[in-house]
Amino acid sequence: MTIPDLASLHARGAAQQPSYADRDALDAAVARLRTSPPLVFAGECDALTDQLAAVTRGEAFLLQGGDCAETFDGVTADNVRNKLRVLLQMAVVLTYAASVPVVKVGRIAGQYAKPRSSDTETRVVDGAEVTLPAYRGDAVNGFPFTAEAREPDPQRLVDVYNNSAATLNLVRAFVTGGYADLRQVHTWNTDFVRDSPAGQRYEQIAGEIDRALTFMQAIGADPSELQTTQVHSSHEALVLEYEHAMTRIDSRTSDPYDVSGHFVWIGERTRQLDGAHVELLRHIRNPIGVKLGPTTSADDALALAQRLNPDNVPGRLTFITRFGAGRIRDGLPALVEKVTAEGVQVAWVCDPMHGNTFEASSGYKTRRLDDVIEEVQGFFDVHRALGTWPGGIHVELTGDDVTECVGGGEELAEIDLHNRYESVCDPRLNRVQSLELAFLVAGMLRRA
Numbered sequence: 001m002t003i004p005d006l007a008s009l010h011a012r013g014a015a016q017q018p019s020y021a022d023r024d025a026l027d028a029a030v031a032r033l034r035t036s037p038p039l040v041f042a043g044e045c046d047a048l049t050d051q052l053a054a055v056t057r058g059e060a061f062l063l064q065g066g067d068c069a070e071t072f073d074g075v076t077a078d079n080v081r082n083k084l085r086v087l088l089q090m091a092v093v094l095t096y097a098a099s100v101p102v103v104k105v106g107r108i109a110g111q112y113a114k115p116r117s118s119d120t121e122t123r124v125v126d127g128a129e130v131t132l133p134a135y136r137g138d139a140v141n142g143f144p145f146t147a148e149a150r151e152p153d154p155q156r157l158v159d160v161y162n163n164s165a166a167t168l169n170l171v172r173a174f175v176t177g178g179y180a181d182l183r184q185v186h187t188w189n190t191d192f193v194r195d196s197p198a199g200q201r202y203e204q205i206a207g208e209i210d211r212a213l214t215f216m217q218a219i220g221a222d223p224s225e226l227q228t229t230q231v232h233s234s235h236e237a238l239v240l241e242y243e244h245a246m247t248r249i250d251s252r253t254s255d256p257y258d259v260s261g262h263f264v265w266i267g268e269r270t271r272q273l274d275g276a277h278v279e280l281l282r283h284i285r286n287p288i289g290v291k292l293g294p295t296t297s298a299d300d301a302l303a304l305a306q307r308l309n310p311d312n313v314p315g316r317l318t319f320i321t322r323f324g325a326g327r328i329r330d331g332l333p334a335l336v337e338k339v340t341a342e343g344v345q346v347a348w349v350c351d352p353m354h355g356n357t358f359e360a361s362s363g364y365k366t367r368r369l370d371d372v373i374e375e376v377q378g379f380f381d382v383h384r385a386l387g388t389w390p391g392g393i394h395v396e397l398t399g400d401d402v403t404e405c406v407g408g409g410e411e412l413a414e415i416d417l418h419n420r421y422e423s424v425c426d427p428r429l430n431r432v433q434s435l436e437l438a439f440l441v442a443g444m445l446r447r448a
């Protein structure tokens with residue numbers, strides 16, 4: 001496989017791209033990226049493909065989660081640890097309560113670019129309407145509502161690389177350095193979570209795991225397997241300059257890999273069959289995903305699978321459906337039925353966030369935990385009825401105590417949203433809500 005050149009990708013009229021005024025600065029940033037070392041190794045991507053093949057076969061479950069949009073300011077030790085911790089806690093709940101291996105993938109170390117519904121944003125500033133370019137993620141421009149911040153800046157692409165490297169380095173250190181050791185299962189359950197009902201329920205599981213580990217130690221079992229785990233990185237492959245510059249030929253296989261992350265996906269707004277994103281990702285060998293919203297027909301899904309995974313390799317392709325709680329039960333069956341009938345190897349994963357966003361009267365974008373749960377339940381029900389495997393969930397979440405989604409045991413209401421709304425794009429589940437979701441999904445998995 002070769003790598004298509006960047007100009008030919010742009011010639012396809014790529015959707016959702018920044019318009020850079022300073023072409024020289026863009027060329028310099030791309031040149032810098034092209035000579036930067038890979039962030040991940042091709043062999044790690046292959047290992048993830050194997051794990052996702054197990055998901056495709058119904059032998060494992062994918063937990064993919066993290067920020068809607070990472071920010072450069074958010075690259076701190078506390079933040080990265082908190083995100084890792086919520087994934088570890090959720091994975092423990094899913095693995096223990098449902099006895100299914102869980103493949104952990106973070107929306108982390110690269111999730112800096114956002115597709116937007118509108119190119120511009122209008123606000124009233126000092127009594128006058130001001131329209132500026134929309135914020136497209138730290139990869140592209142700044143969040144503050146000023147003309148200067150909103151101007152796309154190519155140097156940010158290099159900053160994405162550096163911040164992804166720093167994040168990944170810390171994730172690897174936590175994962176291999178003892179923090180993710182299963183014997184730390186209690187220490188992940190700290191601060192505001194511990195006293196919540198979900199935290200208390202988690203503590204019970206942690207106690208049972210502890211006793212099982214002590215027993216294993218007593219009988220002389222080798223505990224080294226428990227000392228580390230694997231957490232892979234993922235992001236939406238959106239800005240072509242960045243993804244293309246990070247696509248390299250693997251010296252082992254001579255195949256191209258996008259070495260900016262282990263798993264990359266194509267968003268709902270950029271999945272045009274002849275579009276630039278499908279064209280670039282069809283050439284890389286990473287495991288990849290495609291978001292499928294409610295307008296997707298079964299033929300669209302089949303055509304995407306044929307284009308992106310012509311050899312029908314299990315684990316290569318994940319369909320991440322995001323229909324919305326009210327539409328999944330009507331919309332998903334036709335897709336799953338036809339794709340399955342054609343023998344297409346695909347992991348089916350549910351994103352219960354993006355079809356359930358609404359604007360609260362206060363103006364904050366939010367989601368109801370109940371809608372999120374209802375969409376996941378619909379996803380499980382559809383797969384159960386069709387005899388197919390509900391392969392995983394893809395969730396926007398954070399390890400912090402934010403107030404961005406309403407509902408859950410803490411009964412967060414719309415009037416609470418302003419207390420700690422920190423997302424720069426879409427609302428995320430906080431750690432308690434995430435844990436509550438994990439317990440409910442574990443129950444669904446057990447029944448599946």
Ligand SMILES: O=C[C@H](O)[C@H](O)COP(=O)(O)O
Pocket residue numbers: 068114115116117118354425426
């Ligand atoms: O995360 C997904 C999209 O980037 C986000 O939902 C777009 O939000 P918008 O509709 O406010 O542009």
Ligand SMILES: C=C(OP(=O)(O)O)C(=O)O
Pocket residue numbers: 068115236266267268269291292322354
């Ligand atoms: C933009 C996203 O989702 P979608 O493409 O499904 O809208 C996302 O997951 O960040």
